[in-house]
Amino acid sequence: VDVMEEKWDASSKTLFGKSKVVAGDLYELRIALPKQGSFKPVAATLGDDDMKITEVSSDGIRVSIVPDKNETVSWSVKFSGL
Secondary structure, three states: OOEEEEEEEOOOOEEEEEEEEOOOOOEEEEEEOOOOOOOEEEEEEEOOEEOEEEEEOOOEEEEEEOOOOOEEEEEEEEEEOO
């Protein structure tokens, strides 16, 4: 499992986590959204780099990036909505 930890911060509407990534391999997070509410991703980062928001549906989102090196890195996904 590449996701080592995750934490939701309700006040900032941000999901934080740490993952192991492999240089040159596509890294993708798939995040399920609650059935109630209207959460929409507004920004996603992995370390100091922006992740691409590749899919948004009523069930969840996908964000991805191709990292430069093998490492354990922090990531975050910020949401707007309820």
